[in-house]
Amino acid sequence: DEVFTGDERWRGLPVPAGDRFAWEPESTYIRRAPYFDGMPKTPEPIADIRAGRVLCLLGDSITTDHISPAGSIRKTSPAGQYLVAHAVQPVDFNSYGSRRGNHEVMVRGTFANVRLKNLLAPGTEGPVTVHLPDGEQMTIYDASVKYLREGVPLIVIAGQEYGSGSSRDWAAKGPRLLGVRAVIAQSYERIHRSNLVGMGILPLQFLANDTPASLGLSGKESFDIVGLADVLAEGFPRGKDVEVKATRPDGSGVRFKANVRIDTPQELQYYRHGGILEYVLRQLRDAGR
CATH class of the missing domain: 3.20.19.10 (Aconitase, domain 4)
Structure with missing residues (x-):
């Protein structure tokens, strides 16, 4: 019964209040994806x-x-340029797979396989x-x-x-x-x-x-x-x-x-x-x- 309670150190970690996830605008790992932006209440008619x-x-x-490659991110690639612009050093780029929670990285990495x-x-x-x-x-x-x-x-x-x-x-x-x-x-x-x-x-x-x-x-x-x-x-x-x-x-x-x-x-x-x-x-x- 205590497995999800944790010890004193776990319970002492600061956590955001509220029922919804608190997005961090400056995070380069997890960002709010735009899938629902501008979504109408009802489906739009199918069009040619x-x-x-x-x-x-x-x-x-x-x-x-x-x-959608999962490997390393090149500095000269659009994803690499995005990370550099957000003050991430190339040594800390990590991989596409590790940044799959950031749509800005992943969309720039789409069709980015060097082969x-x-x-x-x-x-x-x-x-x-x-x-x-x-x-x-x-x-x-x-x-x-x-x-x-x-x-x-x-x-x-x-x-x-x-x-x-x-x-x-x-x-x-x-x-x-x-x-x-x-x-x-x-x-x-x-x-x-x-x-x-x-x-x-x-x-x-x-x-x-x-x-x-x-x-x-x-x-x-x-x-x-x-x-x-x-x-x-x-x-x-x-x-x-x-x-x-x-x-x-x-x-x-x-x-x-x-x-x-x-x-x-x-x-x-x-x-x-x-x-x-x-x-x-x-x-x-x-x-x-």
């Missing part, structure tokens, strides 16, 4: 994705460690992309910030086995905070696909005979994903397709179908709410009425 841009054009076997090859920026390795349509090369994080200011939804295009490897929640949380609205891949690792839905990211799958290469996708196109509202309005969307329109810089384009990989009725509920976190919060609110 219009004029989306590709943040990453990736190949096969992209692992969760490519998406990542983004085909939008050929000849490079690491968290590099190009901002479109101007073609300026920059870090993936900096590009996402610029797109966010411009109100541009983001897309990731990938090959087979996207999200393979160990299950990491930040491999879905990070892309969401970058502004990724959809992933179009040839195939998914099962748990990662479900995690994407749980964070409100739409997983789409190329049809059997389609690949980014066969469709002639360079990643520099502007993408419209249309018919999503109609498909979801019909109920459980498993096995149903939406149309993707990719418009090239010269005005030409390609249209193709992609399969909606929301695979269970419960996942559909999560997606309608914008993600599992919003769904659970609204359920708790309604249960307390």
Whole structure:
């Protein structure tokens, strides 16, 4: 019975008063995440994705460690620069895994694996992309910030086995905070696909005979994903397709179908709410009425 009481020294530790966690604004380990900022009381209607841009054009076997590495933080990386700006010395950076309670570090570390090859920026390795349509090369994080200011939804295009490897929640949380609205891949690792839905990211799958290469996708196109509202309005969307329109810089384009990989009725509920976190919060609110 005394196990949770502790000794005199434990009971003498200073603790914040109140029923809610007292966030420390200067902490570089635990910060209040923005998932619920601006969340409406009721889910917003499902809308098509219009004029989306590709943040990453990736190949096969992209692992969760490519998406959200758990290793050391480089001083020159966006996450390292953030920590330096908050008076953290490089020797004290620790790892991405140890700072997973700080979304500012983790979003800057998304797609920051030094072995990542983004085909939008050929000849490079690491968290590099190009901002479109101007073609300026920059870090993936900096590009996402610029797109966010411009109100541009983001897309990731990938090959087979996207999200393979160990299950990491930040491999879905990070892309969401970058502004990724959809992933179009040839195939998914099962748990990662479900995690994407749980964070409100739409997983789409190329049809059997389609690949980014066969469709002639360079990643520099502007993408419209249309018919999503109609498909979801019909109920459980498993096995149903939406149309993707990719418009090239010269005005030409390609249209193709992609399969909606929301695979269970419960996942559909999560997606309608914008993600599992919003769904659970609204359920708790309604249960307390």
